[in-house]
Amino acid sequence: MNALPPAVEMRGIVKRFPGVVANDHVDLTVQAGQIHALLGENGAGKSTLMNVLAGLYRPDAGEIRIHGQPVEIRSPRDATRLGIGMVHQHFMLVQPQTVAENIILGLSRPRFRLDMRTIEAQIRELSARYGLEVDPTAYIWQLSVGEQQRVEILKMLYRGADILILDEPTAVLTPQESEELGRTLRHMVQEGRTIIFITHKLDEVMAFSDRVTVLRRGQKVADLVTAETSKRELARQMVGREVVFYIDRSEYPVQDEVKAKARPLLVVENLSALSDKGLPALRGISFEVYPYEILGIAGVAGNGQRELAEVITGLRPATGGRILLCERDATNKPPRHAIDLGLSHIPEDRMHTGLIASMTVCDNLILKEYRRPLLSRLGFLVQRAIALFSDRLIREFEIATPSRDTQLKSLSGGNLQRALLAREIASGGNLMVAVHPTRGLDIGATEWVQRKLLEQRQKGAAILLISEDLDELLAVSDRIAVMYEGKIMGIVPAQEAHVEEIGLMMAGVIPERRGV
Ligand SMILES: Nc1ncnc2c1ncn2[C@@H]1O[C@H](COP(=O)(O)OP(=O)(O)OP(=O)(O)O)[C@@H](O)[C@H]1O
Ligand SMILES: [Mg+2]
CATH class of the missing domain: 3.40.50.300 (P-loop containing nucleotide triphosphate hydrolases)
Structure with a gap:
């Protein structure tokens, strides 16, 4: 029997950012109807690779085939047309709008022709079918993080996505919610959809995925069948050494x-x-x-x-x-x-309470220090002292950043957390x-x-x-x-x-x- 072509084939994908090669000739093959886990340390290039597939970044080199057909994905709209939908690491919902409004947001049908009642009914039907319970008339700000995530997934399903990318979907979920999500994903692949999910939790990889690809420092280091590997092996592939659990x-x-x-x-x-x-x-x-x-x-x-x-x-x-x-x-x-x-504080919500995305790494590191006598003499920040101070923290806390003057928002999720910890530990009593x-x-x-x-x-x-x-x-x-x-x-x-x-x-x- 001739098997179906893979749902996704990425070949030799290269994506560079100033000072980093985020994806260095990466290959990824995802079989249709499977759950494929993408693993790797913070900053390994997972989100970047998926952003390329979702049309948010143009790769510097490489080819993509979807269901066997060569494609050019120039924008998120192209991706949607190809049936690719992505739920991002940081959600992208509009807080003052309802669930239903968010789900139809950006769809190209004329809005005045849309009947909200019908749309809400369609959403309810999708919710029931996949066990993604959420009230279509609720406002986003009223929802818990877990519910907001269901909205993001429903949004993709509503758009007809048959290749779903989930970037660390369980990082914000309780253990019970994560299990439910796992069941929902299983159900989706049974219906023939394809799922790529990024996670750091090896238990989940073992429990839910069919195959695993491991990235390390921008390169692909392993392609494994989940049933033939182990947590220990995966950890070793990711980190490049034995890991203490x-x-x-x-x-x-x-x-x-x-x-x-x-x-x-x-x-x-x-x-x-x-x-x-x-x-x-x-x-x-x-x-x-x-x-x-x-x-x-x-x-x-x-x-x-x-x-x-x-x-x-x-x-x-x-x-x-x-x-x-x-x-x-x-x-x-x-x-x-x-x-x-x-008092030092590592807040739950790093991006909103902990750090300022549009400022540089250095500025974020000194946010709490600027009153120190050494760093602010006569009210002027002493540039050299600041540079030394932030370089020391970058070194000591192993923050992967091209330089202290890099904008904080271009750091990977895990390196943001390191920057926050560095500042809080350094400034704290x-x-x-x-x-x-x-x-x-x-x-x-x-x-x-x-x-x-x-x-x-x-x-x-x-x-x-x-x-x-x-x-x-x-x-x-x-x-x-x-x-x-x-x-x-x-x-x-x-x-x-x-x-x-x-x-x-x-x-x-x-x-x-x-x-x-
Ligand atoms: N928009 C951007 N501008 C500049 N550099 C970027 C940008 N996006 C990512 N990078 C860099 O590319 C590298 C890979 O980042 P990416 O976000 O893909 O990592 P990741 O594997 O998703 O990590 P994490 O597990 O921490 O989310 C990092 O060094 C990061 O700083
Ligand atoms: Mg990421």
């Missing part, structure tokens, strides 16, 4: 006597706050974080974790209770106050609030960040670590507090914690015999 905390010892004498650097007392929608998000939360300690906060997204981080860092008002930073009252003070007390610090990072970089957190702890920092990744929490925390519906269900020492027990608390059940 879990860090041994005993490599970062802390003296118990020193720790015992310490006073807490962060005290949260009976804290309450409201969500964006004006509903109670924190309902009387209390805990302390001591020097030489990482307190992990576990919980399913949306149970108050984000609000907690925002109230502590001064970005959201408290409606009750008290916060002490380094033994000083910091309740309802501006963010500058917390920064002056030495002894107190850090880290929200999903390893989200979107490759395994090598995840290991690196976790080690940085443990190093800070070993130097005496108090760290509040908010994460949805239980393995991560168990690996690096000293104690784990579980949040559910704005309350703390319990706090357990990480070494004695059981995954099942924490899982129950995450679902709102207080296990028996557990004191706090």
Whole structure:
């Protein structure tokens, strides 16, 4: 039997940016009706390659065939016409519009002829068919990140995409949502569609994909059949060395006597706050974080974790209770106050709260430093000191950037995170609030960040670590507090914690015999 031609064939794709070859003669063959995973470290060139396929970038060299036919993809419109649709790493939805309006946005049919009712019905039908539940009349700003992603996928399906590209679709999802997405993707390929998905999570690659292509530093290094490989092999291909999956905390010892004498650097007392929608998000939360300690906060997204981080860092008002930073009252003070007390913050949303995309790498690195005497003498920023300071951070934190004067937005996702961590660790005192610090990072970089957190702890920092990744929490925390519906269900020492027990608390059940 003569097999179908591959859905996608990319040959010798070259894409250069100033100072980098993002894709260096890359070949990629994706069989129709399969789920194909694209793996690689941060900055390996995955998003670039897919942006070429989606018509956002013109390659400097190379050929593309779609279902066996040679094609030129000059614009996203060309890609749509060829049945290629992409859901980007950073979503591109219009917040003040409804789901249905977003889905038809940019379609070339005359808008006045469109009947919203019919469109909404069509969307509902697609939603039901693929288990992508979302209300077509809801406004985007009302939706959770997981729901927004469903809108992006529905948008592609509505346009008739039969080759779907998903750039790190699960980086923003809870474990349950990720599993659901996996089932949806399976369903789509059973109907004959083709899916390319980029991820850093090897469990997902093993669970959902048929084949895997690995990129390293812009080049293709492996094409594998998922069933014939392993997580370890994939990790080795990606990073080019053996990778430790879990860090041994005993490599970062802390003296118990020193720790015992310490006073807490962060005290949260009976804290309450409201969500964006004006509903109670924190309902009387209390805990302390001591020097030489990482307190992990576990919980399913949306149970108050984000609000907690925002109230502590001064970005959201408290409606009750008290916060002490380094033994000083910091309740309802501006963010500058917390920064002056030495608080570092790795926010959930790097692009909007953490970094300024249109500024250079260097400017982002010194954002919090400009008041330092060395860097700003008599109010003038001393150029040479700044250059030295930022080059040191770029080196020390291994930020892959052509130079300090590169615009931040051209860095890859993982390198953005490194820049943020570099600035926060360099500027910070002894107190850090880290929200999903390893989200979107490759395994090598995840290991690196976790080690940085443990190093800070070993130097005496108090760290509040908010994460949805239980393995991560168990690996690096000293104690784990579980949040559910704005309350703390319990706090357990990480070494004695059981995954099942924490899982129950995450679902709102207080296990028996557990004191706090
Ligand atoms: N628009 C751009 N301008 C300049 N350089 C870019 C641009 N887009 C990407 N690059 C560079 O190309 C290289 C590959 O980036 P790309 O975003 O494709 O990586 P990635 O594999 O998707 O990484 P991540 O896992 O971190 O998202 C990086 O060095 C990045 O800095
Ligand atoms: Mg990317």
